[in-house]
Amino acid sequence: MADPDTLHRRGLMFILSSPSGAGKTTIARKLLAEEGTDLKLSVSVTTRPMRPGEVEGQDYYFVDRAEFDRLVEADAFYEWAEVFGHCYGTPKAQIREKLKRGEDFLFDIDWQGTQQLYQRAQGDVVRVFLLPPSIAALEQRLRSRNTDSDDVIAARMARARSEIGHWDAYDYVVINDDIDACYAKVKTILEAERMRRLRQTGLIDFVRELTR
Ligand code: 5GP
Numbered sequence: 425m426a427d428p429d430t431l432h433r434r435g436l437m438f439i440l441s442s443p444s445g446a447g448k449t450t451i452a453r454k455l456l457a458e459e460g461t462d463l464k465l466s467v468s469v470t471t472r473p474m475r476p477g478e479v480e481g482q483d484y485y486f487v488d489r490a491e492f493d494r495l496v497e498a499d500a501f502y503e504w505a506e507v508f509g510h511c512y513g514t515p516k517a518q519i520r521e522k523l524k525r526g527e528d529f530l531f532d533i534d535w536q537g538t539q540q541l542y543q544r545a546q547g548d549v550v551r552v553f554l555l556p557p558s559i560a561a562l563e564q565r566l567r568s569r570n571t572d573s574d575d576v577i578a579a580r581m582a583r584a585r586s587e588i589g590h591w592d593a594y595d596y597v598v599i600n601d602d603i604d605a606c607y608a609k610v611k612t613i614l615e616a617e618r619m620r621r622l623r624q625t626g627l628i629d630f631v632r633e634l635t636r
Contacts, residue, residue: 434524435524436618438552438617439538443562445569448532448554455610469501472508502514503536508583551594552597553598555588
């Protein structure tokens with residue numbers, strides 16, 4: 425008898441977006457830790473300087489502008505965008521093949537990147553947006569990071585307001601009032617999306633066998 429959990433399935437592209445400071449990174453890290461090899465982070469390429477604690481190849485691939493431009497020319501990105509004067513891009517390498525093999529990827533990208541990714545890979549994409557419980561909570565979280573100057577925080581708050589305005593371009597919206605509750609909801613979305621009929625490519629043979 426076939427084990428339904430081992431049937432072949434197409435992988436998905438799980439996009440998590442939120443205004444900066446709404447807890448997206450915490451949720452993403454928790455998901456990756458718990459999912460292990462079942463969910464891999466798509467690591468973006470950026471021209472932004474490395475922040476303390478960041479690791480090359482884990483948080484981002486850090487490159488200079490010339491190298492970034494070369495990658496754009498070589499059509500190496502699903503999408504790319506310029507944010508605060510730095511460039512960010514999602515590399516195509518390997519993801520396409522791995523989706524076919526049933527591997528799932530997590531994307532931590534903004535709404536512009538989401539829109540572009542959706543245009544290129546609609547059927548594989550699941551879009552989740554996290555909202556802060558309030559603007560005050562968002563600013564508090566940004567300040568408690570202690571990594572950015574007042575000017576940068578003011579710019580990030582302005583950008584956060586405009587990011588929030590794109591909430592309606594997502595499939596799911598979760599308000600991150602409590603990190604554990606938010607995490608549980610995001611995980612439920614991931615699990616349900618894995619069971620979508622169209623992703624379960626192994627069902628055709630399975631059902632044929634059942635009805636023989
Ligand atoms: P940060 O510099 O704080 O790590 O990221 C700044 C912004 O760039 C965040 O909103 C983040 O989601 C976005 N970002 C990171 N990687 C990518 C990417 O590959 N593509 C796009 N479009 N945005 C990205």
